[in-house]
Amino acid sequence: MLAVNPLHAQYYYKDILTNKELLTTMQRYKENKIKNVSIESFEADGLPSEGFICSRKISKDYKTVTLFTRSNMVAPSLFISRFNEDGTLSSTYDSSDISVTAIQYTYDDKKRIHSILSRIHSTDDDFTNEIKEEHLYLYENKSVPAKMIRIRNLTDSTLILFANDENGNIGIEKDTRSGTKYYYYYDNKQRLTSVVQENDFKIRPVPDYIFQYNNQDNITQMIVTAEGGNNYVTWKYGYEDGLRIWEKCYGKDKRLVGSIEYHYK
Numbered sequence: 001m002l003a004v005n006p007l008h009a010q011y012y013y014k015d016i017l018t019n020k021e022l023l024t025t026m027q028r029y030k031e032n033k034i035k036n037v038s039i040e041s042f043e044a045d046g047l048p049s050e051g052f053i054c055s056r057k058i059s060k061d062y063k064t065v066t067l068f069t070r071s072n073m074v075a076p077s078l079f080i081s082r083f084n085e086d087g088t089l090s091s092t093y094d095s096s097d098i099s100v101t102a103i104q105y106t107y108d109d110k111k112r113i114h115s116i117l118s119r120i121h122s123t124d125d126d127f128t129n130e131i132k133e134e135h136l137y138l139y140e141n142k143s144v145p146a147k148m149i150r151i152r153n154l155t156d157s158t159l160i161l162f163a164n165d166e167n168g169n170i171g172i173e174k175d176t177r178s179g180t181k182y183y184y185y186y187d188n189k190q191r192l193t194s195v196v197q198e199n200d201f202k203i204r205p206v207p208d209y210i211f212q213y214n215n216q217d218n219i220t221q222m223i224v225t226a227e228g229g230n231n232y233v234t235w236k237y238g239y240e241d242g243l244r245i246w247e248k249c250y251g252k253d254k255r256l257v258g259s260i261e262y263h264y265k
Contacts, residue, residue: 010182010208011148011194012170013159015135019089019105026087028242030062036265041071042255047230062087086111098122112145113137144170182208191217216242233257 028034028157037056051072058065067079077096084086084090088111094101099234106115116135122128133152140146148160158177165171167190173182183196191213198205212221218239225232231252238246247260 009175009193010173011135011150012145012162012173012182012184013192013209015137015148016113016145017192019113022081022089023087026062026065026083029058032241032243032264034058034243034264036062038263038265040261040263042259042261044258049258065252098124110143112139112143129253136226142168144168189200189213189217214239218242218244 014202017165026109033056033134037058037166039054039056040250041052041054043049049071051070053070055070056065056067063083063085065081065083068076069079070076075097076206077094079095080093082090082092088107091105092101092103099120101118101120103116103118103216105113106117108114114137116187118133119133120131120133122130131152132154133150136149136151137145138147138149142164144164145162147162150158158175161172161174161176162170163172165184165186169186170184173184174180176192181198183198184192185194185196187193191211193211195209196205196207206225207223208225210221210223213218214220216239218237220237220239222235224230224235233249233252234254236248237252243262243264245262249257249259
């Protein structure tokens, strides 16, 4: 939750759709007066993940969400999300021992995302590196974007084009530099069911994401394909009163890899 990766494709999904999912989650927090979420992680054998600590705290005005994570495998990290008066996401700040990622969001007068500016600062014993990337979304009197300009380090720009399907949803996303296309498919309720990648290096199109939903429009299953299309994992989700209470991850062999439980206060 609350994480956006600005350096990979499927921009419409990662920039726009996950932002909408976040706002839905925050609305459910408000409706249920949730202020604290504790998260437990379990291994495939059902035992708790050793050294894992994860908690999410929501401010009284629901304008700030703080997520702290620590485990024996990953260095401690702090993820802070801030929201505007109208509930839209304003910024995120993700910090760990080796890197800091700050992302800022701006919107137009119709609350459509106008720009996403990310700054990634990383350092280790040998060098320090900083990457800046901005996504500028342009609209043509529609609720969904017509194009996006991706600008890296203020100089390197790429045009991303979007095409609508017969229902007005984004159907195709094309990177004009690499030629890579992403096809977006929906069910009869206009819910996203899959994102399929196509480019010159793939023998056949491969779904990067496949989604299933329950009658309350909550995602109950998500299949994520690894880069190259040779492996994938399946996430299954359970809910109670619209709040996600567990997640289970399965490998390609359908064996349980691990699970997560959420506890709300």
